[in-house]
Amino acid sequence: MTVMETETTDTRNDTCAGPPHVSRRPDGQDQYTISEVVAFTGLTAHTLRWYERIGLMPHIDRSHTGQRRYSNRDLDWLDLVGKLRLTGMPVAGMVRYAEMVREGDHTYADRFELLEATRRDVRARIAELQDTLAVLDRKINFYADAGRALASERSR
Numbered sequence: 001m002t003v004m005e006t007e008t009t010d011t012r013n014d015t016c017a018g019p020p021h022v023s024r025r026p027d028g029q030d031q032y033t034i035s036e037v038v039a040f041t042g043l044t045a046h047t048l049r050w051y052e053r054i055g056l057m058p059h060i061d062r063s064h065t066g067q068r069r070y071s072n073r074d075l076d077w078l079d080l081v082g083k084l085r086l087t088g089m090p091v092a093g094m095v096r097y098a099e100m101v102r103e104g105d106h107t108y109a110d111r112f113e114l115l116e117a118t119r120r121d122v123r124a125r126i127a128e129l130q131d132t133l134a135v136l137d138r139k140i141n142f143y144a145d146a147g148r149a150l151a152s153e154r155s156r
Helices: 003-008 034-041 045-054 072-087 091-103 105-154
Strands: none
Touching: 034 045, 034 072, 072 091, 072 105, 091 105
């Protein structure tokens, strides 16, 4: 069972990512090679193997020849991991989240708190970025106005 299967088999059928990708294969026919996953996600094969080694994706199926075979659920999980990376969550936090998912429903409160703390951090960063954007907007407007004034003066 993959990390995603554990995450999505609870009573609420929690999904980890956005809507399904239209170019994906139907469930049951969704065995992707590592190179296909690289193409889907933009991650490198090295990163995918590293995620597996550190426990972020520990249950990747293998073909009879030992090649990794990823499923749609694995791709969904990678979408979530990508979003968590964008939040600035440390890799250790993402691994801890994955461990809690594998541990089962009794970790819901801990998962909730981890995600709530991450959301608080993201909101604080957004507020910082909005303040920064406001400064940039003021500077851009200043230079735009100054440029128009110079152009108007030159045309006299």
